[in-house]
Amino acid sequence: MPFIPHTPQELREMLAVVGVRSLDDLFADIPPDMRPKHFNLPKGQSEAAVCAMFEELAAKNRPGMTSFLGAGFYAHHIPKAVDALAGRSEFYTAYTPYQSECSQGTLQAVFEFQTAVSRLLEMDCANASVYDGGTALFEGAMMAVRATRRRALLVDEAVNPVWRAMLATYCAGLQLTIKTIPQENGMSRPAALSAAVNKDCAAVIVQNPNFFGVVADYAGVFAAARENGAFGIISVYPVMQGVLKTPGEMGADVAVAEGQSLGQPLSFGGPWLGLMSCRKEHIRQLPGRIAGRTTDGDGNTGYVLTLQAREQHIRRARATSNICSNQALCALRALIHLSLLGPDGLVRQAEHGMALARFAAERLTALRGVELLNDAPFGNEVALRLPTGAEGLVAGLMDRGCVPGYPVGRHYPGMENVLLLACTEANSRNQIELLAEELGGML
Amino acid sequence: MSNNPAELLYSRTHEWTRLEGEEAVIGITWFAQESLGDITYVELPRAGDRLTAGTEFGSVESVKAASDLISPVNGVVVAVNTAMENAPETLNSAPFGDGWLARVKLADKPEDLMDAAAYEAFCAAEKH
């Protein structure tokens, strides 16, 4: 029996100890009319057969095309040491480190992860992760709602539409109002955001670079938020954060990120992780697990889960969040990834993507009818206005083995001609030359 | 140390009240801090908050528990003991003194509170 070690003799003896005649007698408490009407599932298969089936299914996907698809989720090289270390089963077959003495590996890694996130974003502290960038944004908004006791959120329209859709769903039952401040040609409008903050506002939420790749400074927006007693919340792209002005420098109260770019495979949407960090005065509002450093009776340094009285297993209905399982293994991967890259590697990765995006912008805008959506500064992703519908053009190029980017029209009516093109170290100048050639042929 | 000062009034939820003219100072009792164990955090109301007797006005946390603070009086908070934010252990060492929680401008005369003797009897009964 796969994964069940009992021999027939052991089964007999164990049933005798329990005092029942058969395995089925163990389920006597389930009333007959609650038994399954049917349980029609195929028979089990050998490991070899299951592996072969998945190999075949995996082969039906086409991940290998030249791709400039990003829109918040990026293909980066993952050092093989990340897989090797996070693949140690001492890490991945443990669970939440409730018993700290036998979980110092996980707990110290969480503490180091919190340090890495805090330093990357230049915030005071961070938690051990939430599910993804979208839930991080929602949890950040809830921190503000609790702390300010206000019920209005101000959101920049250039925050990733995927996360804005999640925010709307998650807030549906909470009688909150979400006011969206429109973007203009892909550019966020800091002045409009600042002007819209008032004393009813719990938080103002922005993203840097924004969904269209545009880089800006939100220090003024956060100052306006502070003057009105509201939180400034920012979502960032961790790789670009290697070079960009930090949430801490801008004066954000809460900074969050989708951590996928830090050592997580794209894996068709997950599992990834949400990074969450905040200023020290908001620490009691921070949801999820947090590791802290302490000592034992002999003065040895060690780590424990701390501030647990905020959490659901103690505070139940009045916890800061319902989160229990988080993305611990993904957080470990992110930590190892950042440790391998170091400051130099992360900065180079950001610069490489930026340089390629500039090269792509230059080559593609040389084509007839293609122009930059705006003249704002951008990072590794750039929005282009095409002379034709972006959806169709993308589909056409995919037939030739290239995904030129993401058409934003489905999220932003009126922008059907806009293509969002992302570059990482997985791309090359050669790919961009070929893309320009193909695209030129189609326009 | 566990002697309950005679000049205070006590609630069934183990908060004490010291009347000072139109105001009252409130805190938690020795008995309360002892049953909570090592207190790690005190969540206080804010000045200006309106308190209603019998309802929650903050909370205290130990490592493995969180308990509500229940107001013994009706009124508006005029001051809180902000020192508690950085020194929650004061609530363990001096619940009747430096561990006070809030000063309240009373809306009416507190009702349904016990004197020290009655409270001691109440605690003795609760222990069993």
Next chain:
Amino acid sequence: MKTIFAKSVPGRNACQVDSDAPAAAHMLPAGLLRARPPRLPQCSELDVVRHFTRLSQRNYSVDANFYPLGSCTMKYSPKFTEYVASLPGFARLHPLLARLERGEACAQGALQCLYKAERWLCEITGMKAFTLQPMAGANGEFTGVSLMAAYHLAKGRRRAKILIPDSAHGTNPASAALAGFEIISIESRDGMVDPDVLSAVIAEHGDDVAGLMMTCPNTLGLMELHLPRIVAELRGADALLYYDGANMNAIMGKMRVGDAGFDVVHLNLHKTFATPHGGGGPGSGPVGVNARLAPFLPAPRVAVREDGSFYLDDNLPRSIGTMAPFYGSFGVVLKALAYMLRLGGDGLARVAEYAVLNANYLKKRLEDVLDVPFDRLCAHEFVASAPEGLRALDIAKALLERGFHAPTVYFPLIVRECLMAEPTETESRETLDAYVEALREIVTQGKADPRALAEAPRNLPVHRLDETAAARRMVLTEDMG
């Protein structure tokens, strides 16, 4: 052990990224750039490898230790499922690819896996439809109660209250509160939901009760014996019945929650379906519903065309919206699907049989060691109290000293000095016997000299840590405190 930051040496570099790109300052205005580079570790590759290898050695894990953590189903995670999820055809697939015009053609294998997983879970639970979006159990609970809210709203009413037994996991009330519900706690009797109490609460709040969240078998490891009446009570009030699937390992193939009358269920793929727990996650918390809740499921849904091709259906006007950035924890779903296919229907039913056998065997053998409160068959786990005079915490720490992970302690809250053990089906009799002997030795030792246990564990990298100091001082990063 020093942190990776303390091992950092200025100027050292693992050289992971090669680039001839110009410095950022040549590409962006200075005002948009950070003042100094992030203070991340500067290490060689071997520094990093050695650090994390050593850290891993400071953990207990299912692969190395018996891990009877109740409520968590710490079963063995088969290795071949890791292989399946790491296939480049899955691991490198960008989720937005499937959202492009004709892009579904590039992700047919992935969509087929999602579809297949949903169908398997439907058959296992007796539900009409599943969403794989929820990214963990609690996220599934939140999805489930949001669906319940949507059901009542569609009937033109806002029902504000959710009933939750006092033995429930803390996530239940937390999830319901996060969705805007008020929680009414239902007191247990004989370790079960008391149908009379339920009846009285419904009589009092009937028009305002959205539903009841149940864990069954419950957190005491007991089957609820009054299920038929509970179902009837809720149906009578047009309220919904939620099944917390944390304990699904106890009933797979023996009871289908849909057939039993539940309206909505979340499963924990990392528990029942053997995906690794990852030191705290990632999990996956798919939610299944019966026909009356199906229209409200999150969008998009995976669907199949007549020609057998798969697509993402966004045309769901009554959907509650979107719970995950894309289709949930795809990598975790893959592992769970691989596990289900390997075991098949017969194998999955066998899982429940042997999980319940192991729990009952362990319980029986511990009856003269610990105080076991309920004299009836347990499901896949059971609760026991530390013998008079001993503390559950001390017993837990003494188990660590003997190479066993501790059971869950001090939960459920309604049991004194509680130790809640869930052995799972993958453990052998020798392991269970060794655990019994260790506990017997610990209890004997503790009864003779209670102080003897207070020092445990003595043979791990650290002894008992000062949690009060940790909470008061709050050193949460290398730069604090």
